[in-house]
Amino acid sequence: MPSTDTPLVRLRDVHLAFGATPVLKGIDLTVGKGQAVSIIGPSGSGKSTILRCLTGLLKPQRGELTVAGTAVHQLHGEAAHRPLRQRVGFVFQQYNLFPHLSVLDNLTVAPRKVLGLPAREAREQALALLAKVRMQHKAAAFPGELSGGQQQRVAIARALAMRPELILFDEVTSALDPEMVGEVLNVIGELTEEGMTCVLVTHEMRFAEGISDQVYFTEHGVIVEHGSAEQLFNHPGEARTQAFLQHALGQPGRRRIPDTYVLRNLSPYHLSV
Amino acid sequence: MANDTLAALVEWAPALLVGLGQNVLISLTAIAAGSAAGLFIGALNFSPLRPLARLWVQVFRNAPWLVLIYFTTYVFPFEVHLFGRYLAFPDWLKVTLGLALPASANVAEILRGAVGSIPATQWEAARSMAFSRAQVFTQVILPQCFTRMLPPWMNLYAIITMGTALASLVGVHDVIDTAQIASNTVNRIPFTVLIYFSLLALFFAWCFPISRLTQRLERRYAFH
Amino acid sequence: MNEALHALVQAVAGWGLDYRFLFDAYSRASLVDGALTTLALCLCAALGSLAVGLGLACALVSPRPVLAMPARAFVDVTRNTPTLVQLYCAFLVLNMLLTQAVGTGNPFTPFAWVVIVISLHKGAFHAEALRAGLQAVPATTLEAAGSLAFSAPQRFIYVQLPLALRFALPALVNNLIDLVKMTAIASAIAVNDVTYASIMIWTQSDNVIEMMVLLLAFYGALGLLVNAIGRWLEARLRMPGYGQ
Numbered sequence: 001m002p003s004t005d006t007p008l009v010r011l012r013d014v015h016l017a018f019g020a021t022p023v024l025k026g027i028d029l030t031v032g033k034g035q036a037v038s039i040i041g042p043s044g045s046g047k048s049t050i051l052r053c054l055t056g057l058l059k060p061q062r063g064e065l066t067v068a069g070t071a072v073h074q075l076h077g078e079a080a081h082r083p084l085r086q087r088v089g090f091v092f093q094q095y096n097l098f099p100h101l102s103v104l105d106n107l108t109v110a111p112r113k114v115l116g117l118p119a120r121e122a123r124e125q126a127l128a129l130l131a132k133v134r135m136q137h138k139a140a141a142f143p144g145e146l147s148g149g150q151q152q153r154v155a156i157a158r159a160l161a162m163r164p165e166l167i168l169f170d171e172v173t174s175a176l177d178p179e180m181v182g183e184v185l186n187v188i189g190e191l192t193e194e195g196m197t198c199v200l201v202t203h204e205m206r207f208a209e210g211i212s213d214q215v216y217f218t219e220h221g222v223i224v225e226h227g228s229a230e231q232l233f234n235h236p237g238e239a240r241t242q243a244f245l246q247h248a249l250g251q252p253g254r255r256r257i258p259d260t261y262v263l264r265n266l267s268p269y270h271l272s273v
Numbered sequence: 274m275a276n277d278t279l280a281a282l283v284e285w286a287p288a289l290l291v292g293l294g295q296n297v298l299i300s301l302t303a304i305a306a307g308s309a310a311g312l313f314i315g316a317l318n319f320s321p322l323r324p325l326a327r328l329w330v331q332v333f334r335n336a337p338w339l340v341l342i343y344f345t346t347y348v349f350p351f352e353v354h355l356f357g358r359y360l361a362f363p364d365w366l367k368v369t370l371g372l373a374l375p376a377s378a379n380v381a382e383i384l385r386g387a388v389g390s391i392p393a394t395q396w397e398a399a400r401s402m403a404f405s406r407a408q409v410f411t412q413v414i415l416p417q418c419f420t421r422m423l424p425p426w427m428n429l430y431a432i433i434t435m436g437t438a439l440a441s442l443v444g445v446h447d448v449i450d451t452a453q454i455a456s457n458t459v460n461r462i463p464f465t466v467l468i469y470f471s472l473l474a475l476f477f478a479w480c481f482p483i484s485r486l487t488q489r490l491e492r493r494y495a496f497h
Numbered sequence: 498m499n500e501a502l503h504a505l506v507q508a509v510a511g512w513g514l515d516y517r518f519l520f521d522a523y524s525r526a527s528l529v530d531g532a533l534t535t536l537a538l539c540l541c542a543a544l545g546s547l548a549v550g551l552g553l554a555c556a557l558v559s560p561r562p563v564l565a566m567p568a569r570a571f572v573d574v575t576r577n578t579p580t581l582v583q584l585y586c587a588f589l590v591l592n593m594l595l596t597q598a599v600g601t602g603n604p605f606t607p608f609a610w611v612v613i614v615i616s617l618h619k620g621a622f623h624a625e626a627l628r629a630g631l632q633a634v635p636a637t638t639l640e641a642a643g644s645l646a647f648s649a650p651q652r653f654i655y656v657q658l659p660l661a662l663r664f665a666l667p668a669l670v671n672n673l674i675d676l677v678k679m680t681a682i683a684s685a686i687a688v689n690d691v692t693y694a695s696i697m698i699w700t701q702s703d704n705v706i707e708m709m710v711l712l713l714a715f716y717g718a719l720g721l722l723v724n725a726i727g728r729w730l731e732a733r734l735r736m737p738g739y740g741q
Contacts, residue, residue, distance in 0.1 A: 055644060078649055085646035096641030100659045100736050109655055110645035144738020162645060335674075335717045337681035340692060340709065347705040431577070438579035442685055449582065456589075466594070469586045473578045480577040 006069075008033045008166055008197050009054065014063030014073075016049060023049050024060065025221040031166075031199055031214070036192040038200045038208035038229075041218035042244065047201040050218070051168050054199070055088050056081040068165050086114060089159030089167040093175050095151040097143035103130070103154050104139040107161045115162065122161075129157040133187050149180025156187055167191070169200040205248050209233045217241050278463045282471065285455045289468075292448030293475050299365055299447070300434040303372035307433070308426070310373065311380025318385050319410075326381060333378035338371070338436050345371035346443040365447075368440040372433055383425045387418040424491040431483045435476065448475060515704040524698050531694030532715060538611060538680040538690060539719065543673055545616030550623025550669075554661075557628045568624070575621040581682055584614045588686050611683040619676045626668035630661030663734050670727030677719045691715055 009031035016024040024046050031037045039047045052058040054067050056075055065072040070084050098106050107126035111117040117125070130136040133153040143151055152172055159167055169188065173181045185207050192198055192211045202208050208215060209229050216226040217236075225238045233249075236242045317326035333341070346367045353362050391414055399413040441449035452472050456465045506516045518524045556568035575583070588610045596603045605613075634657050642652045684693035695708040 057640065057643075078643070082646045082648060085644055090641075090644035092637065092641060092644075094637055096637050098638065098642075098656055098660075099738055100663060100734075110647065113651055113655060114646045114648075142737040144736060158645070332713065332717075335678075335720045336713050337678035337692070337716055339681040339684070340712050340716070343692075343696065344705065344709050347699070435577075435579040438581040439682075441581070449585070462593070462597075466590050469582070469590045472582045473574070473586060476578045476582060477574060481573065484573075484577055 006033075007031055007066075008035075008068055009199065010064070010066045011050070011053075012064040014050075014053065014060045014065060016046075016053065016058060016060040023221050024053075027063070027218075027221075027223055029216060029223065029226075031197060033165075033197055034195045035213040036198045036200070036211050037214045037216065038202055038212040039216045039218060040202065040205065040208055040244075040248075041224075044220075045218040046221040047218055048170050051090075051170050051199065051201055054168060055085055055090055082114075086162060087165045089162055089164035091152070091155050091159050091167065091169045091172050093171045095143075095148070095155040095175075097151055097155055097158070099143050101142075102139070103135065103141050103143070103146070106143070106154060107158050110158070111161050126157070126161060129160050130154070132160075132190075133157045134183075147180060148176045149183050152176065152180075152184045153187055156184070156191075160191075166197045166199070169198065169202070171201050171203065173202070173204060203248075205233075205245070217244065219244070275463070278461065278467055281455075281459050281461075281464050282467055285451075285459075285468070288451050288455065289448055289471065289475065292446065292451035293479070295365060295445065295447040296434065296437040296440070297479065299369050299372065299437045299440060299445075300430065302366075302369045303376055303433050303437075304430050306369065306373040307376025308380050310377035312384060314377055315381035315384030315388075316410075318381070319388075330378045330381050333375045334382070336375065338375055339439050339442070341374050342368055342371035342439050342443060345374075364443060364445045365440065368437070368443060368445055372436055376429065376433055379429050380426065383422050383429070384418065386425070387421040388414060390421055391417055420494045424487050424494060427483060427487040427490065431480045431487070434480055434483075438476070448472065514707045514710070515702065516707055518698050518702045518704065524701075527689070527694045527697065528691070528711075531689055531691040534608070534683075534689055535680055535691040535715075535719075538608070538615075538683055538688075539677050541612045542615040542619065542676055542680065545612055546619035546623055546672070546676060547669070549616050549620025550627055553620055553624035554627035554631060557624060558631050572621040572624055575618055576625075580614065580618050580679060581685060583618060584611065584682055584686065587614050607686045607688045608683070611680070611686070611688055615676060615679055615682075619672055619679070622672045622675075623665075623669055626665040626672065627661055629668075630663075630665035631657060633664050634660045660736075663736055663739070666727070666731055666734065670723065670730075673727070674720045674723050677723055678716060681716075 007030045009029065011027050011029040014024055014027040015022070027046070027050055029037075029039075029050065039050060041047050049058060053060055053065055054072065056072055060073060063073065067084060068087050072081075072084065075081055075084070097103075098109070101109060104123070104126055107129060108117075108119070108122040111122040111125065112119060127136060127139065130139055133156055135150060135153050135157065138146060138150065138154075143154070146154065156167075156172075172188075173184050176184065181204070185204060188198065188200070189207070189211050200208065200212075212229040214226060215229050215232045217224050217232065217238075217240075219240055225232060225236060225241045227237075232241065233245065236245060314326050314329055317323065346364065349362055349367050349370070351362055353360050395413060395417070396409065399409040404412060437447065438449055440447045441453070444450075449472060452468045455468055459465075502519060506519060509516055553568050553572060556564040557572065559565050559568075588607060592603070592605060592610060595605065638660070639652055639657060642656045647655065680690060681692045683690040684696060687693065692712065695712050699705045699708045
């Protein structure tokens with residue numbers, strides 16, 4: 001996968017605490033342009049927190065965050081974050097589509113009002129993106145009429161409609177019924193193949209292994225280990241990484257069971273964060 | 274001059290309070306009568322006489338209260354022949370009846386809403402214990418309705434109290450009428466300004482604590 | 498036309514109802530004029546109250562105390578004092594002071610004062626309903642809007658307000674039905690609305706019950722109309738996945 005010299009995302013020694021509770025204790029993370037990076041780990045390890053820092057939804061107390069050339073840690077106030085958020089897409093666990101707008105309107109409202117696209121161009125773009133996520137037949141439907149998987153695909157299309165340089169996926173399949181997970185993962189897989197820079201927080205280990213250029217394993221607010229997908233999943237260096245992967249993927253040599261099935265029957269690595 | 278104005282207000286204060294007492298009397302009587310009638314009409318909703326109850330509620334919830342007060346004031350005679358004696362039918366009592374009509378319609382709706390909010394499982398449990406229909410009501414449903422009805426009922430009382438202000442328009446000597454008399458008697462502009470805003474303060478002092486209490490009760494007994 | 502009227506009046510006279518005032522052109526015109534005035538009051542006050550309600554609701558949910566606290570105080574005072582007293586304070590006090598200050602240049606007619614007072618009074622009720630609606634919009638939905646780089650005003654106009662309006666619509670419609678009934682207090686300051694016109698007629702013709710029937714029918718019909726409009730709006734602004 002291509003990677004230029006200046007990384008699109010760089011976190012250096014990022015610390016964040018909620019009140020007195022430290023959540024991120026010195027995170028270093030790099031994402032090159034065109035790369036797909038997965039962040040895996042048990043719940044409470046700080047994965048989603050890292051993602052939220054990248055668009056300024058949360059503010060770290062210490063450290064440097066550079067996203068698409070912008071020093072995020074130096075931004076103050078909502079208005080300052082807007083240019084950054086135009087270039088970084090975010091897909092939420094709970095889809096968060098606008099219930100009062102049709103699917104098509106959900107995709108066109110931000111490009112028209114924020115990017116200033118003319119209505120016809122926004123509409124054409126929206127229909128093309130809906131075709132890409134295979135939801136074009138539901139353009140006139142409302143979010144309340146769609147299944148979870150359908151809503152999440154629309155949410156991905158909505159993020160793409162802003163023509164971002166980078167998309168962040170925050171456990172986007174965790175709230176879905178198992179039979180709908182595949183259709184969403186397919187869309188994300190295609191995006192990474194087309195060269196979109198993606199950062200995913202996910203519990204879908206098999207999927208993460210399949211698409212990632214880099215994988216980061218976090219636990220208790222620190223990055224325990226990171227490396228290429230092949231390295232981390234097959235030859236993990238740290239004992240903690242091994243332990244997590246064994247629980248998440250089953251013992252080597254055992255019959256391979258679909259990830260979502262395995263994860264639902266195990267603790268302490270629950271699906272919810 | 275400010276001193277004079279305040280002194281005049283202090284002078285009229287007892288009369289104002291007596292007038293406010295008239296309003297409070299009307300409101301208490303109206304809510305009492307309206308609640309009694311409203312509970313009866315609300316109960317009719319669950320009997321074969323349901324259309325009658327619906328009609329009563331529709332008519333008296335869609336009528337302006339001022340129109341109803343004019344109605345009761347003009348329709349009832351000014352004295353009643355009872356037990357061989359002539360009893361005066363005071364104006365404030367007519368206003369009370371005029372307010373009791375929409376009050377009863379509202380109480381009937383509050384009762385209907387409260388009964389409707391009780392889960393069907395309660396009915397099933399009661400009937401499977403071989404209670405008669407009347408017993409189901411009195412032993413199981415109505416006791417649970419009480420707390421659910423309390424906040425909207427108190428809200429209704431506050432609204433009725435504010436409605437008693439309309440009594441001044443049909444000649445009842447209430448606090449507003451007293452204020453008008455005072456304003457004409459003293460006949461000074463600063464005093465007029467002061468006394469009308471005192472009316473606001475008096476009603477506020479009576480109604481605001483009630484609405485606060487209602488909010489607290491709502492938080493405790495809310496069922497949605 | 499006259500014959501039809503005669504026939505109608507004769508018919509109801511059989512039930513003991515006296516509608517002979519309808520033969521008098523002046524009384525008829527006065528009643529029709531009253532009905533039109535009431536309609537005008539309802540329309541102006543409805544629009545005014547919705548505007549006031551929106552402004553107050555924004556102030557109520559504002560994080561700035563300089564906006565939120567006076568709004569809160571205004572809503573509490575307005576909702577806990579009688580509309581009639583508020584009307585007197587406006588017409589007998591403020592209007593009088595205004596006339597003293599500018600003489601004949603006072604632009605406010607009694608009609609205007611009724612519209613102002615009812616708009617402010619019902620606006621406070623609308624504000625409470627809209628405030629609840631604004632606070633019912635899930636934070637996650639607003640977060641999603643933020644992630645699409647909407648500015649704060651854009652988030653409000655395109656996401657928060659449309660959703661709040663849909664949540665608050667039933668309460669707003671109920672308030673407007675109350676507003677229709679509230680316009681009757683215009684008769685207290687001698688505005689020739691339908692109630693005042695009826696009072697004039699029944700004090701002359703002594704047919705209180707007959708006028709009551711007409712009045713109740715008129716206000717009832719208006720209430721039904723507002724209710725129907727409300728239901729049409731609810732259908733148009735429907736949002737699958739929420740409620741009914």
